[in-house]
Amino acid sequence: MEPEDQKPLTIYLVSSTDSPEFTHLSWALSRSSVIALDAEWKPIRGRNSTFPSVSLLQIACRLAGDDSTHQQDESLVFLLDLLAIHLPSVYELLRDVFVSPNILKLGFRFKQDLVYLSSTFCSQGCDPGFDRVEPFLDITSIYNFLQQKPPGRKIPKETKSLATICEEVLGIFLSKDLQCSDWSLRPLTEDQKTYAAADAQCLLEIFNVFQVKVIKEGKSFHNNSKLHFSNLDHGLKEIFEKPSSCNQILRTKFGDALEIVRATTTSEFSLRIPIVDGVVSRVSCMYTIPMDDSLFQIIRKYGDKIILKDSDRKPKTSKKKGKRQSSVGLICKEKRLENVDDWQGPPPWDLSLGGDGCPKFLCDVMVEGLAKHLRCVGLNAAVPNVKKPQTRDLIDQAQKEKRVLLTRDAKLLRHEYLIKNQIYRVKSLLKNEQLLEVIETFQLKICEDQLMSRCTKCNGRFIQKPLTTDEAVEAAKGFQVIPNCLFDKNLEFWQCMDCNQLYWEGTQYHNAVQKFIDVCKLKE
Structure with missing residues (x-):
């Protein structure tokens, strides 16, 4: 028996920057204060001199709704087919999302994914590749909070699997049968798409439980999650609220959609620039809706970041010395x-x-x-x-x-x-x-x-x-x-x-x- 009755996911496969799905992704990112990230790649057996190439990047977006408890927020999951998309054409968008101070990024042991993503984009001429994600929250930290474990910045090496956390927090059985499937094969099967989308969507669901508990326990300021359209032109308000207007945007190119957002965003939409150890962090030039105060307070109290070092960009090699066993010996x-x-x-x-x-x-x-x-x-x-x-x-x-x-x-x-x-x-x-x-x-x-x-x-x-x-x-x-x-x-x-x-x-x-x-x- 499964303890949760989930709604079906809305999944978009993005295989081209000229597609309506990519335009919809850009629009969704401009309206999301919380997104979840995950990646898939073809498994590599044994040690290798290079990192695996990421085949799929999952982005689950929580679109802001009208209910103060976020029960009415809408979730969309986008699957970016990195084998089909020209990587330099999406590099700047993803880099800006990764460092946008108005978008909280969720992940599960995402540092490894970021290393592989950086390597994959670098191989296509996008040097120096991705080097950071902030603000960021690891689902393991959220799980430890919900279990009332002592807070700590460092994630222990021995942590529970995402499937276990999902089952304990949400009461949902998250199948991992396709985790080791060959993600480099195309076309992707429907089961693979559903599996990949569920991996990202469950991160949002776990965060929702966490956010509700933080608010109830008074660990954040008054939740004011309603979108205030007083700072928006009437045209953008209609675009956000009317499906017919939204469909009109989906038929435009990404550049046109971005210009619409830029044109309708007033100077009052200022970015909150994070300051870490007295140093102003790099700020995304991406135009987004500022997050509400409750979410901002969560980031100030529990937020973290991922920063890659030069040593992270090199595959680990074995340091053990000794006589190698012959193939004949292994066969025997x-x-x-x-x-x-x-x-x-x-x-x-x-x-x-x-x-x-x-x-x-x-x-x-x-x-x-x-x-x-x-x-x-x-x-x-x-x-x-x-x-x-x-x-x-x-x-x-x-x-x-x-x-x-x-x-x-x-x-x-x-x-x-x-x-x-x-x-x-x-x-x-x-x-x-x-x-x-x-x-x-x-x-x-x-x-x-x-x-x-x-x-x-x-x-x-x-x-x-x-x-x-x-x-x-x-x-x-x-x-x-x-x-x-x-x-x-x-x-x-x-x-x-x-x-x-x-x-x-x-x-x-x-x-x-x-x-x-x-x-x-x-x-x-």
């Missing part, structure tokens, strides 16, 4: 591993061994995403009890709980003598394929009634009796936020018996059920 080693890779059986839950017949797995950190997929099809899948488990910790937990340890670490197979028939090395890389591999290897029977019957957060079972809306509201107090839009839908709520997480059968739930019906081929 792989052949030795193949002999112990196959499952021998029987598993510890086998009835002939005194087991209860219920499959139970332990997924180490290398296949932690597989654990959630196993839970989604109703299987008991645990993760390590400690944050950074040693081999002995994994073996002890698997032995004590009578689970099969799933891993991709071939070294763990050496410990087969300690827990016989309780270690299996997963061969597949993608989670969907890993799920099928486990189902086939252990000859598991999956039925549609089992789907979404476990808590994807903690592996617990659901309380059998569904909760009414009133019961769910009471159970969620001080623990979980239930969207107001669900109250008039007469939905049944389900609660995990272990962690008390609430779930309901929304759009995401039905999509997830259909996904696993297809993956497990239940209707064939």
Whole structure:
């Protein structure tokens, strides 16, 4: 079950600067005080002397609405196809957005993305490339605030994944199945577009939760997020408010759209110029609507920036010295591993061994995403009890709980003598394929009634009796936020018996059920 009923995303694929989609992007950026950034590239196996080339840049824009709580703000997601666009033609626009003091940029571990973007644009003659993003907020910092963890500028190396943060903050299952797909292939599939857009859009949704909490706790000044059009010519007001006028702009070229914004912006639209350590930061020449006071106060208190150093622009090379293993030795080693890779059986839950017949797995950190997929099809899948488990910790937990340890670490197979028939090395890389591999290897029977019957957060079972809306509201107090839009839908709520997480059968739930019906081929 998925705890969030999300609206479908509005996605624009931008493949040319002469396209209506690019003009719409420029217009959206001029109206957005908050945007989310993400990037995709073709995965590179092993160490390489060059950075990967970014294939896609995602920009999710939060257009200012009329509701003071931002509930009416509109979100648009733009996918910039950097393989199709002439990069120098968009370089200045993106650079100005990255440093505009009137646009807060959101990202998740975005420094690496910025390094790769800089390298990609430099390779097309856009030297020196992007070197900074400010003001900036990392989603990990927002997550730490929501979890009431001590504030700190530096993001720890060991942080939770975006999918985990998304599930804990929003109650949404964010699939990462396509993360390692080949983003250099064209055309992009519809699944790839949806995946890329969702990655950027969820950053905005997490920030919305953060902003509401900051305002409620009185950590910002009075929220005055309404757009005041008194400083605008009547013509621009109509453009922003009337769809017909907006469509007229979409048919113009980018240069024309920019001139319209410039012509209708008065001198009262002054930029707030950030001063850091007594030095005035570089200011974007991009024309945008100034952000409201509440957002400005959030940036002053929690804002950060990303600045690239010269050392960041060079791929890291291994400093380890020693004799390289020959290819013959590697082949022999792989052949030795193949002999112990196959499952021998029987598993510890086998009835002939005194087991209860219920499959139970332990997924180490290398296949932690597989654990959630196993839970989604109703299987008991645990993760390590400690944050950074040693081999002995994994073996002890698997032995004590009578689970099969799933891993991709071939070294763990050496410990087969300690827990016989309780270690299996997963061969597949993608989670969907890993799920099928486990189902086939252990000859598991999956039925549609089992789907979404476990808590994807903690592996617990659901309380059998569904909760009414009133019961769910009471159970969620001080623990979980239930969207107001669900109250008039007469939905049944389900609660995990272990962690008390609430779930309901929304759009995401039905999509997830259909996904696993297809993956497990239940209707064939």
